[in-house]
Amino acid sequence: MSCAFDLAHYRELLEAAQAGGYTWAEFDRLPEPGDLFLRHDIDLSLEAALAMGRVEHELGVRATYFLMTESVFYNLDSPAGLQTQRQLRQWGHAVGLHAVYPRAELDERFDSVIAWHNPDPEYMKEPIVGAVNVMESPYFTPGRYRSDSNAHWREGCPHDELRAGSFEWLQLLVHPEIWVYEGETMGETMRSMLDAKRAEWLEALAADRIDVGA
Ligand SMILES: [Zn+2]
Numbered sequence: 541m542s543c544a545f546d547l548a549h550y551r552e553l554l555e556a557a558q559a560g561g562y563t564w565a566e567f568d569r570l571p572e573p574g575d576l577f578l579r580h581d582i583d584l585s586l587e588a589a590l591a592m593g594r595v596e597h598e599l600g601v602r603a604t605y606f607l608m609t610e611s612v613f614y615n616l617d618s619p620a621g622l623q624t625q626r627q628l629r630q631w632g633h634a635v636g637l638h639a640v641y642p643r644a645e646l647d648e649r650f651d652s653v654i655a656w657h658n659p660d661p662e663y664m665k666e667p668i669v670g671a672v673n674v675m676e677s678p679y680f681t682p683g684r685y686r687s688d689s690n691a692h693w694r695e696g697c698p699h700d701e702l703r704a705g706s707f708e709w710l711q712l713l714v715h716p717e718i719w720v721y722e723g724e725t726m727g728e729t730m731r732s733m734l735d736a737k738r739a740e741w742l743e744a745l746a747a748d749r750i751d752v753g754a
């Protein structure tokens with residue numbers, strides 16, 4: 541099995557977790573044996589979030605999507621932003637806030653759970669008043685956490701361990717952009733994403749009755 545960052549292997553990863561007997565858990569209770577906290581920090585693309593959410597929905601998987609209110613790359617109040625929130629909820633996913641420190645400002649769009657964007661070590665694991673911090677203890681426990689950050693599994697792709705049920709429980713952080721857009725490296729993947737965004741923005745310009753010509 542090749543551990544490519546693409547949706548085919550993502551599906552295999554989810555199926556491995558199902559074969560390993562894991563339960564799809566949300567951050568609304570403490571970890572229990574067999575829990576899999578599937579976490580998505582949405583840094584760059586709502587379209588990628590929806591593509592990943594669709595695969596999960598097809599497999600009966602529930603995840604927690606952390607959306608930003610201060611993103612440079614997308615707008616939650618846009619039609620696409622509203623549609624993304626509606627669709628993720630309809631598929632049964634939880635939605636938390638991907639917050640920029642120190643603003644932990646939850647509103648009715650979010651469950652009471654926060655993941656800091658690019659946190660510094662000083663506050664990364666500190667409790668937050670009125671919300672769960674996904675990196676506070678015990679949600680973050682060394683050996684029970686895996687992340688695909690920058691298209692690199694520091695401790696290896698977890699599909700074999702998931703299939704074998706080797707983790708007592710796990711928090712698995714997956715960034716949809718890395719898996720949805722094509723590329724062998726993070727750079728290639730980001731260039732694919734930019735091509736997709738260019739096409740989306742050209743459509744948005746046309747919808748605003750701006751003709752950019754050929
Ligand atoms: Zn793998």
Ligand SMILES: [Zn+2]
Pocket residue numbers: 581582583638656657658
């Ligand atoms: Zn982030």
